[in-house]
Amino acid sequence: MKKSTRKSLPILIVATIIAFLFLLPLVWMVFTSFKTLSESMASSSILPSAWTMENYLSVFSSVSEAPILRWLFNTAFITAVGTVLVVIVDILAAYSLARLKVPGKKMIMGMVFAALAIPGIVTLFPAFYMFKTAGLLDTYVPLILPYTASTMGVFLMYNFLISFPKDLEEAAYIDGATQWQILYHVIFPSIKPVAMTLGVITFLGIYNDFLWPSLVTNSNDMKTITLGIATLIQGANFVNPAKMMASTVIATIPAIIVFLIANKYIVKSVTNTGIK
Amino acid sequence: MFFRMEVKMYKGASHKIWSILMVSPFVVFFLLFWALPLGLGVWISLHNWNVSSGNLGFVSLENYKSILTPGTLYYDLFMKGLKNTLYFVVISVPPLVLISLGLALVIDNLPKRFKPIYRTIFFISYSISVTAVSAIFLWLFNGNGGYFNNVLESIGIIREPINWLGEQPYAWLTILITTVWWTIGFNMMLFINALDEVDVALYEAADLDGAGAFSKFISVTWPQIRNVAFFIIIMTVIASFNLYGQTKLITGGGPEQSTNSLIMNIQTSVFGMNQLGIGSAMAIIMGLIMMVIIVFQYWLSYRNKE
């Protein structure tokens, strides 16, 4: 053990330096959020010379302009519902396509491949007009449903299932299991790692989306946190950097917590995506 | 007997209904939120459609023509955006792929108990939204008295402050550094998992042959992770093509419109100039260009597999 640690000391040092560089912007963000306005604009040292909680207090006191907690809730709601929906819809579709020889399979797979290559901007404005015509702007509907059209999940899941042996399913069938039971007891457990991967990709995709939510939301109360922070950055004319960092810290902490919890799943799950 | 049963399992009449039921939510969503908007987009692109005054009539391919005719306003807008975006794809894909591979190799060679910590640290920035990332780097790279400049000055790398956001090539470098810091974790994770899958026995065999670290990577590791690498490259190209948040929020397209990405310019034609028809046509041309590039990449990686 000792010997192996000594041997890997150089690589440990390299990793530590890189880790330091990765954490530096975050550390800077946290420290700046404790600076006064004039110091945050004037000084360039990383540590505040006089610590202040004022930025945090003013973020929480200006909730009518910047309802950060509401934005966080919106984001949590949208990402949770959206992710679950996408994963379920995609599993069902991929299973049907890979195993059940659904009529029109070739055509569906063709669309799936074609859609992978076309950028979101192509459908952005028409989709916006559709939701506008339907009177659904500024609701949760356009913030969730359009993500279900993404074909990445079907693509990943289909590839996984194609290379996954059928033995278990067939054994279950011989034992008299129904289609639903097979799906629930056999397919779901074995597909879990891919589903987690897809979940993470989808979660981050929805979480980070910026252009689409900015089009389909009107009121401050419907904004996602990503969008809300953007409003604070672009401000109208003047943005207080210290206060902005405080809001960024508040916005980032929940995401990091979710991330740390999901981390151990993510690690396991990205394996076996069927990409290989 | 087994053969017949399989036929029954996957081809029975009830399964046909099951299969249609299972695939239909996806198909409905796909048609509603992808195919329908796409069709609508094509239709709009054939019209003189003004955001303020609505549909001003069918113009056939006129919008496409004015985007592709040199000297027009829209040609400038589209070509400049395309040029900037392609430039970013070219400068960003190699570091995003190679650095993530490097990080994955570093993690792979760490003692086991240190792996989770470093992996988490390298991955954590990916959980931060693009707007927060932009806010941080906007101030870090401030030209006059920004933190980054001061660090460089105090360790003696530069004498004069660098105008990171207002001058090229620094503005692109800023966007690149930001993008690498922000998104590298995802690619790295994919590589780490691919590396985990590599059979240890192969390394041991290579060790017996007395192979060095580099030749081990080339002869053992690379063939095993090549497919993942191709997948990552394609994903990264798509992501870099969609450049928007970073340039919009950090450089605002500057200096001198050199970091205006294609998506930003499409947005300008729609919401700045009110030309929804032109904007839709631009988006469709962009889609076609991306499709060609991606199909070409698929073809390349497929050919390499042979």
Added chain:
Amino acid sequence: MKFTKFLALVVSVFLLLAGCSNGSSSGPEKTEDGKIKISFINGFTGGDGAYMKKITKAFNASQDKYVVTELQEKDHYTKFKSGNYDLVVIHGNNLETYKQDGLIQDIGPVIEKAGIKESDFHQAGLDIAKLEGGMYAVPLDIHPLTMFYNKDLIAEAPKTYEDLKSLNTKLQAQSEDLYALGVPSSGLVEFYMLMIAAQNGVDLKDGEKLNFAQDKYADALMQFHDMVWEDKVSPPKLGLDGEFQTFMKEAKEGKAYQTAVALTGPWFYGAAKEKYADKLGVAPIPQIGSELASYGNAHTIALSAKVEDEKVKEGIAEYLKFMFTPENLINWADGGQAPVHLATLEKIEAEQEKYQIAYQNSKQFENYVSPPQVYQFGEQIRYMNETVFSKLVTTENFTKKDLMKELEKATKLAEQVAATAPKK
């Protein structure tokens, strides 16, 4: 064949959805307790937003027939174009565009109903709100390019370019990191470019387009280049909002440039006041060109073309009548803006210390030059804003010939933008 069925289903569901939501446009929208709803959208997402909200809140509390819902949105123009709002704040330089696009209507009858007269406003405000064919908005304020100065570095506000130069010599003798002022390469550059046009008597409006390619204008613009590279009154290569950021820096660390004066937007007042308190001076901008003139943008309140209902118009008239009284509009001055409403201006003058920034800016109304009224002003000047000015002030060897070439290109682009105007 399954797919054609799917598609048919999907399309019909969608059309159904669309049909349902369109059918409800009869009569004005009302709240549950019978008040008529008036929607008001603006872009006041900065510090000034709270002050407008205060006025709206007071109005809603003051009577029981109408209720104004105010939406403050960074991208409020986009939202206005794609949504249904009754009242909208439009910047002075955008008014002509919105008029030509048919998005706003003559507000004359409504303000008449409100008992507001043209003579209630300063001429500078009327110049902005009155377009060909009528009054298209109620002028709210003008936010001109403003001068801040640091009283620790300079006792009295500079009045001319010569003052700035001698100030700079003095400061440079103290420390080479101290400059008179900063010229930014992006941010407020539109104000800079139109200010210098106004101060040199250049009229950029040429028919329907902006004509930048004028010899006299090139000379005027070259002064910014010379400020950085010849006279060196500004540090080189300042970025976005450089004029203000440099003003807020501290040169004593030897790590950053600092300036004594900032020619900047009044919205930075709050931040500057927080840092400098009593040491912050505010004054009208100095004369840099051949004559004294001020430039800036303005907020106006316009009436959406979609408003037809007389009841809604009456409500809007009530709201405007309420807002344009000194005791209510003074809130707007409290937020740092300079209203063009004369009665409110009197109140401001009476308390010049309290309304420091509003008062100083109102002094600039006298020689204010309003933005040229052309279609899509912002798009016509985009290339100037995003490319030409930055080249001008960051390229050391930039010549007038180089500039003229860029101005010609900018004019060509402006001409093409002007041509997209709807046919009359």
